[in-house]
Amino acid sequence: MSEMIREDGRKFNELRPIKIEAGVLERADGSAYLEVGGNKILVAVYGPRESYIRRLLEPNSGVIRCRYNMAPFSVDDRKRPGPDRRSSEISKITADALRPALMLENYPRSMIDIYIEVIEAEGGTRCAGITAAAVALVDAGVPMKDIVVGCAAGKVNDEIVLDLSEVEDKEGQADVPIAMMPRTGEITLLQSDGDLTEEEFAKAIDLAMEGCRQVSELQKEALMKKYSTE
Amino acid sequence: MDIVPEITRQSITNLVKNGKREDGRELTEYRDISIETNVISKAEGSARVKIGGTQVIVGIKPQLGSPFPDTPDLGVLMTNCEMLPMADPTFEPGPPSDDSIELARVVDRGIRESELVELDKLCVEEGKHVWMLFIDLHIIDNCGNLFDACELAVMAALKSTKLPVATIVDEEVVLSEDETFDLPINNELALCTFVKIGDKMVIDPTLDEQRVATARLNVGVTKDGHICSMQKGGKYPLTKDEVLYCVNTAITKVKELIEYL
């Protein structure tokens, strides 16, 4: 096992190159830009702000709303603009992945909008979106217990590997995207798609969590870079 | 709801009256402009344009399709614009708004009417297969004057577009894996947007200038100084002299804008 080289030359436990930048937009309250492999993700956060959609509001807490959207030009075959079933599901689980970290009790009846735009997609956009959204939320000054981070592991050629590329995702046997709060190690998003044994799953989750910890350091670096005064 | 504070309206109007602007520019001066092309590797053509804080990304994706019956030997252009809710707190998610459709159509009109894309060279087999170019505009940060930013972005992206060579083999279209050709373009154009504040016309409006303006005029001009598209917007009228002034100014300004391409 283990020193297998993958189609793009990575080791089984190696992430694709990542770049994260905080505070990249003028109008949004918070924003972040993230590149991982061929993915390019832009996130804007508005809020906490007043919302006119009464039924969504909570009397004792702020609420978040997430919109994951893929640009028509982000994939090989042009995607029709607008939401579809896949993006609706990702929007929902992304909101659920971020919510446990947020401390919104001081913002009752307010709304935080998180807009995730996939400018270019190359496998693993949901995790990348969560990672970038967490940075944008910090940039917006939203109080939170931890900076949520996402990463996937999966099974390719019967090996458990970290951070599947688009090709690996297509050809692979399983994909396990997770998101977690790195300080406590609690998991806030988990999906599994494909065929895994119990041992393989355990291995995948360990690997994905290790990946999350590495990405988490880059999130911190991006924020420090944006906000340090030197 | 986006209510302009009365004192903002007054201060901007007074500044413009004295030939000044809130960011220190001349009435006929643009903010800083930057253009990058080939920013999206999955798109056959792409560009990112910034004018001041305004930021747009455009991607061009070609698809083979059937030509329109009345133009069997011409390729097809489709321009679509998403004013993303990320770009402005007042933009809503959902199907394109009227503003967004107007923006796409004005941008499209300039490209189409200047005939700068040689659509006849996008025909693969007359009456059957032509290239359809989907031009998708993504507005990601709105700090005023989306029109000019979008037109520049589309122009830059078109110039960067490469299409796979298509041939007909046994009545089937075959796309070359490695051979591409540059999208044939025979001209360049840019859009100049003016807004009326008080009784003056101001180029490249900021968001606040746009909000206090009474009328808008977009003027599309080609490199060789021909007017190819115009659009008047806003709740209040313009005089003929104002329009002629804008046209005259646009013809000079477009030359500057095209330098960035």
Place this chain on the structure above:
Amino acid sequence: MIYVENKDLVIPGQILSDDEYYSGRGTFKENGKVCSSLIGLVSLRNKKIRVIPLKSKYVPKKGDVVIGKINDVRFSMWDVDINSPYSGILPAFEVFGREKKELNKVYDVGDVLFLRVVDVDEIKKAKLGLKGRGMGKFKGGIIVDIAPTKVPRLIGKKGSMINMIKDKTNCKIVVGQNGLVWVKGDEDMEQLTKNIIHLIEAEAHTSGLTNKIKNKLYLAIDGELPPEETPKEEEFVLEKPKLQNFKEELEQEEREAEEKEEKEKEDKPNIAEVIEELRKKTKNKDNSLSLGGNSNNSFILNNK
């Protein structure tokens, strides 16, 4: 065990200390550890750790002074946008007392006012009032928008920063705790002041800022740097400084006015009458409650 020093930049979830420290604002305690909940700067005092946010939305607090924009005129109140997740209301009662008047003849949509947060209800909606010096509608000038967290820096210690700007530019400046700033003066000076305020916002946490701003102002206005005897840069306190009056004598005046008010309150427990009284008083000075007619000093108050 403490893991950070005063003024360190920290991020959400970062562990700041072990058990023996108290968790202050901007932090939370979990499993005996104090952690930051914000991106901000550490403020250590005694055994209490706080994190002063670098970015945060304005949440209305009773007693704050804010700048707001009339968004709607209703039957018995104005809806006021106070640059916050929570909008404010200005009840007609706070302005007219028991008198009946047409609201939009007094303040109309788009008007910008200097207001005090009289009360905040359980859903954080702010009830606003005009009790206090210089409260009311602004006439002329410009609005500058900064992050509410940078307001203390713009004011400076005992108003040192804002006073310097006012003196040099001859502009009247009023700062709302919600991050909106009103500036009025010569047209070019207004624009210069706006740029200076934005510069302070951008560099709020750099050292030597007061001198840097001073130099900028002198260069822009006189074309040369200020005379050598630059006073030593005051230490920027992370504590949210009390927003206060800038000129000593005005402070004094203010205190006296407040004391008087207090007395009046005691004498006449009926608030409506007090307000009516005040309104008349203000009227004598300036019909429209505008700041225009007052001395060229404006002020910020925080009773807390």
